[in-house]
Amino acid sequence: MKSGIGLKTADIRLVPVTRTNRPLVTALELAPDQMDFVASNAESLEEAETDEDARPRVVMAGTRVVGFLMYEAPRDDDEARIYRFMIDRASQGRGYGKAALREVLDEIQGLGHVRHVSICYEPDNEAARNLYRSAGFVEEGLDEDGEMIAILALQAQADEP
Ligand SMILES: CC(C)(COP(=O)(O)OP(=O)(O)OC[C@H]1O[C@@H](n2cnc3c(N)ncnc32)[C@H](O)[C@@H]1OP(=O)(O)O)[C@@H](O)C(=O)NCCC(=O)NCCS
Structure with missing residues (x-):
């Protein structure tokens, strides 16, 4: 179904996982x-059930489920970690990933206690590297598993007048 084509990226929003949207999230696909x-999203959702820090979010384009991401932002830590991020293969390349990243960064900033956001990806994942770099993430180097770590320093919130 092509009805999502032409949606503005302003129509991208994040919603919690519910009993209704869960099967749509697990049905999302990546290219081989x-x-x-x-x-897989099924694994991530299972993991989220036993990890109270996990914040799974469904990426909606209008009324369609187009992606999934998960992050953690423990109250006692000034660093948040985005550790799952995907857009369904049929909806990639339309700016949805960029818009969803903007949304999750806004959500994290709104928590109030986070100063840095980290993300990690395979070093040969060009799409992820470009996406995160364009949002301001700076590569720190490889972790012990050979994954690239990139960090974004959040802008300090303006003080209340
Ligand atoms: C990475 C991913 C989430 C990007 O989502 P998307 O909706 O296709 O991305 P967008 O259309 O918003 O593109 C945003 C930017 O990403 C980069 N990008 C996206 N697809 C790309 C590709 N195939 N090759 C190179 N760069 C790409 C570009 O910099 C693009 O910005 P531009 O269009 O201004 O040049 C998506 O490709 C995906 O789900 N990949 C598989 C899962 C994955 O790798 N997740 C990240 C693991 S942490």
């Missing part, structure tokens, strides 16, 4: 050569 870049 992208499957190694991120855990």
